[in-house]
Amino acid sequence: MTDASLSPLALAPRAGGRPLAIAAAVVAVLALVPLVIADKFILSLGSTVFITAIAAASLHLIIRTGHISLGHAAFMGIGAYASVLTVMELGLPFAAGVLAAFVAPCLLALAIGPLVLRLTGKYFVLVTFLFGEIVRMVFVEWKSVTGGANGIFGIPAPAPVFNDPAAYYYLSLGAGVLLVGFIARLLASEVGRAIDAVRESERLAHCSGIPVLRLKVTIFALGCGIVGIAGALQGHFIRYVDPTSYSVVQSLNLVVVNVIGGMQTLVGPLVGTLFYLILPEMLRGYVELQRIIFGIILIIVMAFLPGGLVELGGRALQLVRRRAGS
Amino acid sequence: MTALLSVTSLHRQFGGLTAVRDLSFDVAEGEILGVIGPNGAGKTTAINLVSGVIPPTSGRVEFRGEDVTGLPPHRLVGRGIVRTFQSTTVYGDRTVRENGMRGAYLGLYPGFFATLFDTAHARRMRAEATAVVDELLDWLGLTEVAEDKAGSLPYGHQKTLGMIIALASRPRLIMLDEPVAGLGGGDADHVRDTIKRVRGRGITVIVIDHNMRFMSGLCDRVLVMHQGARLAVGTPQQVLADPAVIEAYLGKRHAALAGH
Amino acid sequence: MLSPILLGQAVVNGISLSAIYILVALGFTLLFGIMRVVNFAHGAFAMLGGYALYYVYGRWGVPYLIAAPLSALGVALAALVLERLVYRWFYQKMFQSMIGLLGLEMAIVFTAVIIWDPHERSVPAALAGIVEVGGIIVPTDKLVIVGVAAVALAAFYLFTKFSKYGLAMRAAAQDVEIAAAQGIDTTRIYQLAFVIAIFMAALAGGFYAQTYALSPLMGERPLMMAFIVVILGGMGSIPGVALGGIILGFAESFLGTFYGGSVAVFASFGAVILLLIFRPWGLLGTPET
Structure with a gap:
């Protein structure tokens, strides 16, 4: 994360009207999709894209503080189980489930955050890697609550109307706009300025009056809470939760989405999500080949293109402009 | 003159090594105080202790009459350090x-x-x-x-x-x-x-x-540190004339400093 | 419950687990200590070692004591291609290496899925039968594994202690810049360390495949164990690997024997997380400045 020469696409603090206008246009187009396309499969893919985008963006928020979590899917799973249990065991409405999905991972993150966020980058990666595995094992072992390795089936839709894929499409789009918008706003605020300062030089930031650990714990807890909501949306969408859906492999997928898209701006995970979910559709039937391609992309991006696809796009844009200018 | 910052018996140990021992000094409001000493004399550790980057093993730091010992850097920035x-x-x-x-x-x-x-x-x-x-x-x-x-x-x-x-x-x-x-x-x-x-x-x-020439043209007073402790404090002229300073610190390097 | 026989069983088990863990983790720590590379693809090479043994020993019937080192060596030499294509871009770039090599792991594992399908296979035991000493039952197979592992570790020890290249490698593990300044050819040392590291991983992978089962996804567990051993001992520390491997092997064997497998895993993961938080440089490592 050293190269920051991404000015064309970087969401600088308090970026002016243009990114906002682009975002509004994208959301408007997405909102029109169900009116034009009634294909159930496309609409379901849309919901998956929005849910994954929320999860990836929440990981981006944590990555911006300089910590890559390899246990993010564990928090997503905690959110999913929390919501599903709230709705199915306690008989409370979906809204209460979403609240639980935010609060439960948030509290856990607040508890472990002060300990693990003292660690530097690589140790944090390792701890979260192991932590994610522990959480998955808890899902498997705590059979009376989680249903063990089989998970929980027959999860109801948030409300009868959401059995319709178009309705779920709008629900997840709405959640996506709200939560990703929140993250964008946060990163563009004074808090975002502090986050970037901490990542770039923790020592300097601390001595400029930024309460480093408190900031990191707060952001970590927020990111984990948001991914919990994504977990709830996913659980009630695919109608079951099980431990393998929230294993280290899934955490890794969220990292892949961020790395492919680019870790320096919030646009990165969004582009990464699209690429990550659309490419497989083009290679349908060749699941293994997708994974191999993703693997090779990861290698190439980490070796030559630390800014990911967004950086590639930015460079292409510059090139086009230079051509046009000369 | 009332002291803005007052450091009393500051002590810091790293394992068996004492980096700063029994360090006391005052800084008056509006003053420029120099801290001088050879590499390894504990200057940077002393600053790290006062600025909260590392906590002291013992001792006391007062700022504007309030105890600020061991506060983390961001809190001290809030107080004005x-x-x-x-x-x-x-x-x-x-x-x-x-x-x-x-x-x-x-x-x-x-x-x-x-x-x-x-x-x-x-x-x-x-x-x-x-x-x-x-x-x-x-x-x-x-x-x-x-x-x-x-x-x-x-x-x-x-x-x-x-x-x-x-x-x-x-x-x-x-x-x-x-x-x-x-x-x-x-x-x-x-x-x-x-x-x-x-x-x-x-x-x-x-x-x-550690550059005495630079410091003497700048500071009102100079604190000389040696092996983690305070060796002398005073105006640059006083300190330069102090036999203990000359012997412990300037003795060997006097020629080098003169040529600086 | 605490019978001497059960206890003896746990000790024997602990020794054989320790031997495998040390083999896996030794290569991992070499790559980290010398090249500053966090080899997330380590488990993939262990898996390849398992398949190599499956063919060389299981299918072609080469005698075990030749087949085990031969198949590991084959994997290590083939992996040199990846050293040129992939690894060299990540040398001395710890952070990038983690994610980039996760990508390599993914690519290798799913290539294996295409070639060998995801189903489990088994590698035949080196020697059928059991040995009974004073009521303690030991499968002969396990003794052979411990024997081969011991020979490999002893060879490694003698190599780093007495050979010119071995000494250079140890110097590089201590401080690669100083080693380069002393005229050590780091490219050669990197390749040598790489081959040794992959050889050890592949050898351990063969044992793993024999003890548990062979499948393209089997590498995850050895990787996890390498992590834990290396974190326990201290990243980059060779004596630390020995200590960490013994601790983990015995902890798993004893806790597993008396409290069940999942307790053992919970306990060792939990202990490692605590260690990471309070002493991230491990038991025998040195803190970074």
């Missing part, structure tokens, strides 16, 4: 102005929800911070490069920017860790003038260095 570093003085990938704005963070932070919703209060605070930073950039001559990346500035300007980051929090006391390390003679003179101008604004200064 700020410091610079020998290296990593700036955020290299960011513009000069953004560097300054980060220094002003604490003063301008309007609260989580205020900044999130960009309230009128938040905008007012931001405008105020921008004014503070712009004034400092103008005052120290960096306005022209305000939109340049800090990492692309010449080394001397980076040192100045490091000071601006610190000053942007509007401190009462600023501690400078080797502000002229790695600078040529002309640049060093410029830094000396800058430090005097900072004091001219009513800000108290503690400056660390």
